[in-house]
Amino acid sequence: EAAATRGAFARAVEHFQSAVALEPARFYAQVGLGRAYMRTGRREEALRTFTSTARAFDGNPALLSQLATAQWRLKLREEPIALLRRVVQLLPDNPDALVNLARALSGVWAAEESIDLCEKALALSPGRSDARLLKGYGLVEMGRVDDGIEAFRRAAADDRSWPNASLLFSSLYSDKWTAADVADLHRTEGARWSSEPRPAADYSNVPDVERRLRIGYLSPDFKGNHPVAIFHKPLLRNHDRKDFEIFAYSSPDYVDETTAEIQQSVDYWRDVTDWPDARLARTIEEDRIDILIDLAGHTAKTRVGALRGRPAPIQACYIGYPHSTSL
Numbered sequence: 016e017a018a019a020t021r022g023a024f025a026r027a028v029e030h031f032q033s034a035v036a037l038e039p040a041r042f043y044a045q046v047g048l049g050r051a052y053m054r055t056g057r058r059e060e061a062l063r064t065f066t067s068t069a070r071a072f073d074g075n076p077a078l079l080s081q082l083a084t085a086q087w088r089l090k091l092r093e094e095p096i097a098l099l100r101r102v103v104q105l106l107p108d109n110p111d112a113l114v115n116l117a118r119a120l121s122g123v124w125a126a127e128e129s130i131d132l133c134e135k136a137l138a139l140s141p142g143r144s145d146a147r148l149l150k151g152y153g154l155v156e157m158g159r160v161d162d163g164i165e166a167f168r169r170a171a172a173d174d175r176s177w178p179n180a181s182l183l184f185s186s187l188y189s190d191k192w193t194a195a196d197v198a199d200l201h202r203t204e205g206a207r208w209s210s211e212p213r214p215a216a217d218y219s220n221v222p223d224v225e226r227r228l229r230i231g232y233l234s235p236d237f238k239g240n241h242p243v244a245i246f247h248k249p250l251l252r253n254h255d256r257k258d259f260e261i262f263a264y265s266s267p268d269y270v271d272e273t274t275a276e277i278q279q280s281v282d283y284w285r286d287v288t289d290w291p292d293a294r295l296a297r298t299i300e301e302d303r304i305d306i307l308i309d310l311a312g313h314t315a316k317t318r319v320g321a322l323r324g325r326p327a328p329i330q331a332c333y334i335g336y337p338h339s340t341s342l
Contacts, residue, residue, distance in 0.1 A: 016047060024054040040071065042078050046085050053089045062094070069098055076102045080115060090269060092123055103132075110140040117149050126153035144170040151181055160188045179204055180313035187338060197338065205341020213325050220303045220328060230254075231262040231304040231327065235316035236335065237277045238267040243310050243335050244277065251280040262302055264295065266318055292321040299326040312336020 018027040031048035034041060045068040052061035065086055072078045079102050083095035099116040106112040117132035133150040136143055151166030167182035183204055186197045220229075232251075236243040254261050261281040266288040267274060278284045283302070287295050295318060299307060307327035311317045312335050322330055322342050332340045 019047065019051055019054070024051050027051040028055060028057075042068065042072060042081075045071070046082055050085055050089060061089075062091075065091075065094060069101075073101070074105070076105045076109075076112065079105075080112070083115070083119070087119065087122075088268075092119075095119055096123070108139060110136040110143055110146070113139075114143065114146050114149065117146070121149055121152055121156075124156060126156040129153045148181060151185070155185050155188065160185060161191055164189065180317055180319075183313040183338070184336075201339050201341045205339070208320075208323060213328075215328060218300070218303075218328050220305055227256075227258055227260045228305045229260045229262060229303055231264060231299060231302065231307045232281075232310060233264040233299075233307065233318055233321070234310035234335065235266045235268070235318065236311065237263065237265045238269060238274050239271055240273075244273050246334060247310065248273075248277060248280065251277060256282075262304060264299065264318075266290075266316060268316065287318070292318065292323075295321040296324055296326040305329065306331065308333050309340065310335040312338070312340050 016027075018024070018030055028048065028051045031044055031051055034044035035048055038044065045064060049061045049064040049068065052058070052064060065082065068082055069079065072082070079098050083098040083102070086095040086098070096116070096119045099112070099119050102112045103109075103116050113132045113136040117129040117136070120126075120129040120132070130150050130153040133146040133153070136146040137150070140146070147166050147170035151163040151170065154160075154163035154166060164182060164185050167179060167185060171179045171182060183201055186192055186200050189197075192200075232247070234243060234247075237247075238244060251261060251263075260283075262283040262285065263277065263281040264285045264287050265274070265277075266286075268288075285298060285302075287298070290298075299321070304327040306329045307322070308331045309319060309322060310333055312319065312332050314336055319340050319342065322340070325342075330342060332342075
């Protein structure tokens, strides 16, 4: 595990192989070996390891669920869904099992089956806001936007601890809502959790006209063929480094060549994927960012929560969300 954490996946493979040889029934060694195989490009060996692990622990739904989670994070899709179906067979009346399978099916656009599972979970546990959220996602995917909005509203009533990004985003697709309705919704939701602007004296940014301005870009989408990444690459390459110092705060669910290319295009790179909002906001402030530009708004894996306390004197929303963040 220590070697894998450091990114030394080849060494991790060797250690996990030794652990499995000594104790073949050790679940976490098997899962660790499969993950390390995937990270070193040995996909077929990883799949064989995961398959044997699933067989060995077929009667243990908790461990099967953990194995499915590990596979999903490695961008496998069919394998974890098969495992989660097995978990539902073992625990047909368990809301967690139903929601986990619904979430995986939602990830491969199997909206109708995902909705059915969410309804079963809600019948067993009516207060499950996560099940209601997933149901909303499925309804929106099927074009039933206003039904999805209603599901998101009910989820918000169950749990008011989070900004209702799903409700805000889906309102943009409604044929029934006017532009004023959408703006009012964003304004109302934003007022619930945003902060008042801070005075300039609160920031440690040096007011020197001769120094370079520090610009920070915040995005979960510096990856693959994501439109934000494609559009943003030439902008980052062509920033005038005499006048601007560029920071990137990146939180993708995977990294690839696009991520590496963007990383090379900025002065400072921060991988903030697993950071809580408070740590992210504190780092932005410590970096003395002058202009912070959020590129996601209320979309998947948004980090707008870190902007609530205004860690930069100027904040803006750009390209990733076609409306206001209400900040």
